[in-house]
Structure formats: structure tokens, C-alpha cells
């Protein structure tokens with residue numbers, strides 16, 4: 001019996017990327033002035049939308065180059081919330097302090113698009129997660145739960161994305177108990193959603209208000225919002241790379257999110 | 265003879281990350297008001313430094329949360345230059361259009377820290393790359409060349425990082441011919457450096473001026489600047505993930521750059 005050739009994990013990964021045995025799915029929404037953003041009611045303050053400001057473009061200020069400034073809220077576009085964003089995590093990590101080992105790891109996909117299409121106020125409960133575990137196996141240690149709701153279909157339309165009326169914003173989320181359970185009784189690194197925030201649109205009315213923010217960020221776990229293309233992920237087996245900018249003192253950062261998936 | 269268990273590339277990667285057979289090296293400088301930036305002479309226009317502006321912090325504007333706006337030049341901090349940054353690539357891709365398949369791939373480390381310490385105006389020549397290839401094997405197809413110069417030791421000190429005097433800025437870079445050769449005669453995805461730009465400090469005096477910008481961006485290859493921790497990478501065998509924000513119309517973007525390396 002011969003020993004198989006010593007192919008390392010990373011030479012195999014590089015070879016897989018080259019021959020498309022491993023493919024990359026981009027889970028990130030693009031950044032422009034029309035990227036949809038959260039709209040908080042008075043008296044709360046809102047963040048700035050994304051803005052690109054040209055400084056030079058093949059002119060006297062830059063004869064051979066073009067370059068721009070940009071500005072935005074930390075929580076605009078596909079982004080990750082850090083513990084210091086929330087009152088429960090205010091003594092915790094800023095976005096630059098989240099360890100890379102928490103940002104790169106296994107990801108599983110949980111599909112609640114049918115329920116969310118039937119009821120835009122749908123709340124994911126502990127029982128839904130437990131049913132998923134019974135069917136698909138344990139939640140990934142130090143990994144990510146990515147919740148598909150189909151909401152990424154609205155990500156280029158501010159009004160549809162927020163789905164607001166006189167009774168508030170109607171987008172799916174998590175019950176308070178499910179938020180607490182995921183934060184306190186699992187060993188995940190965090191959760192990702194397709195909606196504008198990690199809580200339901202009307203989560204100010206839950207107890208505690210915004211329970212996923214409260215529990216997740218208070219337990220050194222992290223949340224990613226405005227993800228795209230979750231429908232292209234397998235239920236199990238993806239590895240994701242979450243890449244916030246290391247903003248010192250940042251409560252969040254826009255981030256690129258790539259998923260590595262096995263090829264067809 | 266038994267078939268070995270069907271371990272896929274990605275299950276092996278996830279297991280390696282969990283047991284530290286695969287480690288993550290963060291190649292990114294942090295973003296703050298003191299992140300060192302390029303300073304162009306008159307009449308050229310400079311970009312804004314990084315700035316974080318608080319909007320709410322556990323107060324009336326945000327009783328349960330803190331959040332901020334931020335602003336910066338696209339070319340501030342660890343960042344990637346896209347083809348439309350330069351006159352030679354102005355009809356090419358913006359930073360959002362660079363395919364993920366070009367941003368994730370094999371990386372090799374080339375060490376010119378000794379030469380750069382002896383001569384801060386050191387120019388890397390084709391012969392240096394060819395000598396590296398003779399010793400270490402071919403350049404990685406669709407991969408990244410990461411040039412260590414030791415310059416990351418100055419990355420928290422604006423004056424030392426730019427190393428400017430009456431005769432200009434003295435930081436290492438590439439000859440015009442080496443820039444052309446890498447851009448036209450190799451199949452790399454791009455190059456990464458530790459200095460503030462992908463060209464030498466005084467590259468305005470080369471022919472063409474800023475030859476790495478001119479050739480690389482004109483040939484749909486990309487350049488990353490202000491990298492850190494290249495000393496922690498192996499000569500061969502790393503996989504890097506370059507994660508610019510998908511800024512529509514962006515000539516560059518600050519980006520997180522992670523390298524996956526085999527554990528000790």
C-alpha cells in the first residue's frame with residue numbers, strides 16, 4: 001500500500017480554485033448612493049447613505065489618474081455589527097478587534113424564504129432551528145448561520161427592502177427567545193441575514209427591544225446584514241470569509257463577504 | 265485496498281481552521297485618523313484621511329446603541345487599485361467589477377527587505393524576479409506576488425512611511441521594465457507591497473511616470489498597497505483573500521486582506 005501524495009490543505013484549495021472544484025459566491029451588495037439603508041424614526045439619528053465624491057479625473061489635479069473620496073455610515077450596505085454597537089456589548093470589541101479566526105469559518109444555510117413570503121413579520125423560533133438541526137446536523141462550532149428569507153430580491157429598492165407602512169417596517173427576524181438561545185446556548189461565531197438589520201423590522205416592540213442585537217452583541221457574537229445570493233449556498237459545507245475594514249473604534253463596518261463552495 | 269474517506273477540500277479546510285493546521289495572517293493596516301497616506305505635491309489633489317464621526321452613543325439619539333459615519337479617500341490604508349484608477353486602464357474595470365476569482369488565490373512572498381534597508385530608493389528589476397523563479401519555481405498563475413521590503417515597520421508613522429526630503433519620497437519600488445514585464449509577460453492577478461503606493465516614492469521621474477500603475481492597471485492586473493505582516497508568510501503555499509468593498513465606480517477601495525497559511 002502506497003501513501004497518497006502529500007497534498008496539503010492549501011495546495012488542494014489553490015488547485016480547486018484553479019479548476020473550479022471550488023467556486024466563490026459573492027454574498028455582498030454593491031455600494032452606491034442607491035444602496036438601501038435603515039431609516040430610524042424621530043428622535044433617533046440616522047447614518048449617512050453612501051456617497052462617492054470625485055477629486056481628480058485625468059485633469060490638472062490628476063493628469064494620469066482618477067481618484068475619489070467616499071463617505072457612509074458604518075452600518076450601510078452589507079456590513080457586520082461589532083459588540084460595541086449595542087449597550088449590552090459596550091465594553092466589548094470594536095470591529096477592528098474581532099479576531100480573523102472568528103471571521104473565517106464554516107457556514108450553513110437555513111431557508112425561511114417560504115415562511116417570509118407568506119408573512120413578512122415572520123419570526124424564527126428556537127423550534128425552527130432545532131428542527132433544522134434534527135434534519136441537517138449540529139450547528140457549526142465557531143461558524144456562521146446564514147438565514148435565507150428571499151429578502152435579497154428587494155436589495156435594490158429602498159421602499160420594498162424596508163417594507164414600511166403606518167404600522168412600522170415589516171421584515172422577518174428572530175423571536176427574543178431564539179435570539180437569546182443562539183447567543184447564549186450555541187458556539188456559533190455569528191449570524192447573517194438578507195434584511196437591513198439583524199432584527200425584525202418591528203423589533204423595537206419586542207422584549208428586550210431589538211433582541212438579536214441585545215443578546216448576540218452582548219455575548220461576543222456578531223451579525224451580518226444585507227447579504228445576497230444565499231440561495232446559491234449549500235445547506236452545509238461552505239466556508240465563508242467575512243472581511244470588515246479594521247476601523248479603530250468602529251461599531252460596525254461595511255464588509256465584503258465571500259463564500260467558498262464545492263463546484264458542481 | 266480501501267478508498268480513503270471522501271474528505272472534500274472545504275471540509276478539510278474547515279477542519280484545518282478549527283485545529284490550527286491552517287492559520288490566518290491578517291495583512292491589513294488598521295484604519296484611523298493616523299493611518300499614513302500619500303501626499304502629492306501641488307498642483308495635484310490629495311484625498312481625505314480616514315475620519316470617524318460619532319452620530320449616537322447611548323444617548324437620546326440612540327438610547328441602546330452607538331453608531332458612526334466615516335469618510336476617507338478610496339486610496340487610504342491597505343487598499344487595492346482598480347484599472348480605472350489609471351489613464352492606461354480608464355476603459356477597464358472599476359473596483360466593484362474585479363471578479364472574486366481574481367481576488368482569491370495563491371500568493372508567494374518575495375523578500376527584498378535587505379536591499380530596501382540598504383537603499384530606500386531600491387528598484388526591483390526583472391532579473392530579481394527571474395532569480396527568484398530559478399530558486400523557488402514559477403510565479404503563481406492567477407495569483408499574487410507579495411513584495412516584502414520591511415516598510416510595514418513604518419506604517420504607524422506618516423513621516424517615516426513616506427520618507428520624504430527635498431529630493432522627494434524615498435521608498436522602494438519597481439523599474440519601468442520590471443513593471444511592464446510583470447504586467448505583460450506573466451499571468452499573475454496582481455502584486456502587493458508594504459509601501460503607500462505600488463510605485464516607488466519618486467516614480468514620477470521614471471519613464472513612463474508611475475510605471476507599475478501604468479502597466480499593471482492597463483493590463484487588467486491589480487495592485488495592493490500598505491500590506492502588513494508579509495514576514496509571516498511562507499515563500500510559497502499561502503492562499504490570500506483580497507476583499508475590497510464593491511464601490512460602484514470606485515477607482516480603488518480599502519480592503520481587508522487575509523492570508524491562509526499552513527500551521528507550524
Ligand SMILES: [Mn+2]
Nearest residue numbers: 075080081252
Ligand atoms: Mn448594523
Ligand SMILES: [Mn+2]
Nearest residue numbers: 339344345516
Ligand atoms: Mn492607490
